[in-house]
Amino acid sequence: MFHISKRGIAAAAVSALLSTTALAGDLVLNTDTSDPAPKAAFEQLIKDFEAENPDIKVTVNLFDHEGYKTAIRNFLTADAPDLATWYAGNRMAPFVNAGQFEDVSDVWAANGLNDSLKSAAASMTIDGKQWGVPYTYYQWGIYYNKDVYKQVGVTEPKTWDEFIANCAKFKEAGIDCLTTGTKALWPGAGIFDYMNLRTNGYEFHMDLTAGKIEWTDPRVRETFAQWAKLVEPGYITANHAAIDWQDASALLVQGKAANFVMGNFAVDIFKKGGMTNDTLGFMPFPEITPGIPRAEDAPTDTIHIPAGAKNKEDAKKFLAFVARADVQTKMNETLGQLPVNNGATVGDDPFLQSGFKMLSDSYALAQFFDRDAPAEMAKLGMEGFQEFMVVPANLDAILERLEEGRKRIYAQ
């Protein structure tokens, strides 16, 4: 049932063969959930769906992550499946604007999803309509090594000043206070998101990523001034620009680094490296500007119906199924992530539990810089963040470049 292919094109060819022979009652699902846990979760999901709907048969075309991002643009236009996984926020905007995704507001209305998936509704809505169904999300925050905290004799910081003070102690002990690996650029955007969310708040952050605020604005400069408190004294892992986030994870596991701003998917790597619930800690990013309501990054993964789908009726049934509380509970237990449906229950993993608690109390949720900002701006921004963390003195040039980019990109 699962056709695994490394090359997106090969898989697209497979899907072309399959979908041209598809009969009513057949569904074709294209997905990039090729990692072990997501793959298992989808196998289970489809088995349960077929058990409930014996007349519908689901065929899955499994792509690898990177190949999928290119392949989706080909298969949506050339030979659309009935369902495709993707991401919420601005990441889905190009497909919505090009008329490639089906409006599924009726599924939301008929199944009361506006209520049960409320936390993700904003990121699924463009032009007042919903364009897909979210099935999972995960929290971002600071993962830290409890052993090195003990070794240096500091406690979990509550405020930014405490965090910086801790950093000085870690530096003395020869430990990187904050580690990251920005070879793939996006881990640096996680740090920026939190610096900006904590310095200026959610509304400002969303306006900035929506292109409504100038990058040379003094409030943006304030964000970078706070960030410079980490960069200038050298509290961030040197040479982060040449390593991947997995290499940075190794530094955290080995006790060479204390903190890591990351998404919950990294817990798996930390634990494989030998950390346990006793040595791995999690905390929300500390408060910078006092009194600002706490917002978090929580990227959402979604399923959509392509506009060219052949069996939209059954595809909508599938979306309604995926949105259900019991289905999301089961699925996310395998995924090791958080269900979006507020009637679902969260697995008893302590990191999931604390993430769930943190997100439920939070004022609002951002998707992530490269999902909130349009692709081109995201790339430009993430390069700028990386440059700032390597050469903080270039800040003026970086901000001017981003501002030039903003004027051009959002004008289109």
Next chain:
Amino acid sequence: MAVTGVGTDQRSWWRQNQQWLTPWLFLAPGMAMFAGYVIWPIFQSFWLSFFDWDGLGEKRWLGLSNYSELWGDRAFYTSLKNNVIWLLLYLLAVPAGLAIAIFLNQTVRGIRLYKSLFFFPFVISQVVVGLMFSWFYAPNFGLLYKLTEWLTGTGIAVLADPNLVTYGIIAAGLWPQIAYCMILYLTGLNNVSPDQVEAARLDGAKGLKMLWYVILPQLRPATFIAVVVTVIGALRSFDLVSIMTDGGPFGSSRVLSFYMYEQALSEYGYRMGYGAAIAVVLFLIMMVFISGFIWKMIRDEKEGY
């Protein structure tokens, strides 16, 4: 009579024309392929470079504004500058290959083994070369990093340093390229006439003089090919950049071909028109070299080299 007359006429038309027609018939399939898969896409790229297109929606006519944007694009100049550095440093592969070839061109026990060992880097894939060098340069555990740390106290992470990164990648690229030039020169050296070497020796030529006046002129065809493949290899360098740095840190190791790919086809790209404009510029730069080479080849053929 009249009927057979027509028959002979037909046959004689083929007879009369087959001399010039046959080569074209044999060339036709190749030319059709070349036109369809090379020439036509070149014109398509030119055409596309006047549009704004994300690969999904409607194309929007922009005229020359992709090019005027390139004119003021800092990343474009970084890529162009890196391409020039690539071109200049990559040419070191030619003398280095020559030196190794001369060194290996002797008859001692096991020379075939040494030759194959030197040739080895050219056999392995560029991706593997890139990975090996990434590990060599890797911060914290790489061999070079450890070595510099041991010598100077602070390790140098070549791929994290915007000023060093391009040179680090070129060094990785030179490794297989030198091997390639070496093999070209080794075959060339086989054809060096022993009589001339003997005669030169009788006249008292030795060492560098012998190399410069007797050996090198006989290696001209090998030198020509070595320069051509090296120049073209430098201009289309892409795989090493993609594997080792992804153009980073913050775009400092981009080359034109990588920038084109990034703009047109990468995760955050899909600006087909802008990518096509970069491709056009790269094409024009390559054309300067390619027409130079072709012009020289035609001239040499006429002179009967």
